[in-house]
Every structure is written in C-alpha cells, then in structure tokens.
Amino acid sequence: MPTIVVDVMPKPELLDPQGKAVAGALNRTGHSLVTGVRQGKRFEITVDGPVDEAVRAEIRTIAEEILSNSVIEDVVAIDFGDAELGADETAEA
Structure with missing residues (x-):
C-alpha cells in the first residue's frame, strides 16, 4: 500500500508561536x-x-480543502514517493 506524505506550514507572513518557542529554547540551551x-x-x-x-x-484536493486551513497555512509539499507516475511532486504555494 503506497504512503503519500503531505506537509503543511503556516504562511510565512503569520506569526508562529510554537516555532518561536522552540527557537528560544534552542538558543537558551x-x-x-x-x-x-x-x-x-x-x-x-x-x-x-x-x-x-x-x-x-x-x-x-484533500490537502488543500481538509488538511490545511488556506487562510493561515500553505500545502508546501505532496510526496507521492515511488508511486507509479514517477517523481515526487511539490505543491506550488
């Protein structure tokens, strides 16, 4: 059974409090x-x-409509792996 990986990230112009907290912890350590x-x-x-x-x-369609909130997030990649049609695909954000 093929596994497809979808990556979703916050839009670059929005604050990312979790990312900021991780960056702060890394700096402190x-x-x-x-x-x-x-x-x-x-x-x-x-x-x-x-x-x-x-x-x-x-x-x-699932990635754009269900897995991401298009107001605050972008689908940045869809990796179809070794699927029949060939190479990985990167979604255009």
Whole structure:
C-alpha cells in the first residue's frame, strides 16, 4: 500500500508561536546557530492500489480543502514517493 506524505506550514507572513518557542529554547540551551524555527504539520496517507492521476488529484484536493486551513497555512509539499507516475511532486504555494 503506497504512503503519500503531505506537509503543511503556516504562511510565512503569520506569526508562529510554537516555532518561536522552540527557537528560544534552542538558543537558551546553547544552540545559538539556529536563528529561526517554523513548525508545521505532516500527514501520512495510505491508499489501496496504484497511485494514478485520479488518486493524485484527490490527494491534492484533500490537502488543500481538509488538511490545511488556506487562510493561515500553505500545502508546501505532496510526496507521492515511488508511486507509479514517477517523481515526487511539490505543491506550488
């Protein structure tokens, strides 16, 4: 069963309090080379059967309409892995 990975990140112009907290903790613990952190979400979706163009289209729709909040987040990547149609796809944000 193929696994498809969808990555969602906060829009760059919005504050990311969780990322800011992580960056602050890293700085306080001596990891001063880190200047910023953004925290996002990763979804792993398993599908039955081959990943054809219809499956790809449905996953794109799910990513845009359900997995992300388009007001504050961007779908930054959809990785179809070793799916039938070839290489990984990066969503245009």
